[in-house]
Amino acid sequence: MTRLLIATDAWHPQINGVVRTLETLAQNLPAFGIEPSFVTPQAFHTLPCPTYPEIRLAITAPGAIARKAAEARPDHVHIATEGPIGSAVRRWCRRERVMFTTSYHTRFPEYLHARLPVPTAWTYAWLRRFHNAGSGCMVATASLEAELKSRGFENLMRWSRGVDAELFRPRATAPDLGLPRPIFLYVGRVSVEKNIGAFLSLDLPGSKVVVGDGPALDSLKRAHPDVAFLGARVGEALAETYAAADCFVFPSRTDTFGVVLLEALASGLPVAAYPVVGPQDVIGGTGAGVLSEDLRAAALAALDISRDHCRAVALEHSWQAATRQFVGNVARVHRHAGHDLQGLQSIDATD
Structure with a gap:
């Protein structure tokens, strides 16, 4: 087995896409001949991130x-985040001449500019130095x-994402949230x-529902007492909430x-979002959602989209395919360096 070390500052008890992605990746890697291990904040004393x-x-x-x-004793290192752990492991890799991707x-x-008066150009300059030091930087979308x-x-390389289509699925008897329909989630x-306020301020029929936790929760609750804030949900509880809604609104830019x-989408929910990176790549011209600078119009139009079609679009994104893409990237950078990792010679990112 090839030994892969993943260094990440994002880990439990956080609930976010990065943590879910890394967890699912680790579950799928052994089938490709890779034994993953992690360096995470759980191994050290921690302090809360300022403003978050x-x-x-x-x-x-x-x-x-x-x-x-x-x-x-890794054969390869993947650095998932640029925080204290990612930075320290990057320095170790460069000192010990261990190949790494990010x-x-x-x-x-x-995100930083939204909280502090730090020019984005400064932060991008630092991130560029951080990622360009590796053998490759994996990104999720073409945009x-x-x-x-x-x-x-x-050295940018594509690494897409997948979905657990068994957990996230339409339910014949979806739970009743006890709210007027349509439900925008x-x-x-x-x-x-x-940018959740852009969604909550929309004049929409029915009900608005927010699932999640974070530093803006209290202020949004005060500003929008008509919204149902359900807190963080995971697993079956989260999947049932998706299935109980009528439209998924994604206001992030x-x-x-x-x-x-x-x-x-896997739960049968059409999407309303802005036409920006992320939604453009996932929804694009699939017909499974509506992208518009008029988010209200997009949400209302999305209600007419077939739930079966949304489900069909989601099924094109499997975690196995995403893992194969990741493994192919790792194999490719080692081949370019003149050596193959045992068991990965037949894997290529374009397979």
Whole structure:
């Protein structure tokens, strides 16, 4: 088995697309001959991230993180985030000449700028140095790849996402949320960068529902007392909530993909969103949603879309295919360096 170490600052108890993606990747990797291990904040003391206490940042000497990496004896390292753990493991890889890839999950420059007066150009310059030091930077969509390439990011490679279509599915007897229909649903972090206020301020019939937790929750509750805030939900409870709704509204302009889009589609929910990176790539011309700068019009029009069609579009995105793409990327960078990883010679990112 090839030993893969994944370094990530995003981990439990966080509930987000990055954590779900890495968890599911690890579950699928053994079928491709890879034994994954992790370096996460759970191995260290942590402190809350300024302005975002739900995110816990590791506080320890970089040497302690490096020792964890060395103990794994990895054949390859994948750095999923640019935080304290990702940065320390990156330094270790460069010092020990261990090949590593990275992935670009989050529009951190825009998120930071939404909270602090930090120019996005400064943050992008730092991120460019961070990711260009590796053998490849994995991105989820063609739109994001083109955008990062225009900003000077190099060695970009595609790594899409999948959906658990057994868990997220239409339900013949979906639970009754006890709310007037149609039900317009948002699922995700409740934070300023998600632009949730743009959804909650829409004049829509029926009910608006928000599933998730985050630093903006209390202020949005006060501003929108007519909205049903259900808190964070996972697993079967989350899947049943999707199935109980009529339309999924995705107001974010900064997400790089949006795993929740696939979860909604797999549950038979049409999507209403802005025509930006993420929705453009997932929904695009599939007919499974409506993309418009007029989010209200998009939400109302989406109600007429067939739930069966939404489900069919989601079924084109499997976690097995996404994992094969990831493994192919790893195999390819090692082949380009002149050596193959045992068991991965036949895997290619374009397979």
